[in-house]
Amino acid sequence: MGKVMNIIGEKAAKTYRIAAEETGRITNILKLKAQMADDKSKIKNIYEKIGQKIYENYVEEHLKITSQTSKVKENEDKIPSDIKQDCEEIGSLADEIENVRMQILKLNYLKQCPKCNSEIDLDFSYCPSCGAKQELTDKQEKNNPPATIVTTDSSDAVLTKRNVKKENNEDTKDI
16 A cells, blocks of 8 residues: 555656646746737837837928928938828828817817817816916807996986997997
8 A cells, every 4th residue: 555655646746747847837938928028019119119200200391391392302202102101191190180189178068278288168268277368169259249238328318238349349339
């Protein structure tokens, strides 16, 4: 019986060693794969930075078109056509994203301050972040008609309403 127990013990120890070696091997493979995935992620980030720099240079060159047309034409020729096409596509997608973002702001009853880009309530006349005066929206113009003043005309003691127009300071008489 002791001999059987020794054989079982040896088999168990051998199985344990094999399992431990296999676990170590699998662990090393997983570590190497994780390192490889991390390195691939870093490369992808670098590619994105390179692409972003190329796109920013492309946009910068196009902003110079109004002042230096010939120089831009020279630099534009240096950009491969496929990259130029990709840059144009990025610009179109960025415009589309901005339009959608502005629609979302409106649906949330917000707008963006043109001076500091803060998101503020549609009804604000001044930005709470920077204090910049805000343009009236269509809704505000409809909901805020010109100010009305009720006065008593001293000659005939009749109440009249006068609409005060802010833009050109003209008084219009309504009865």
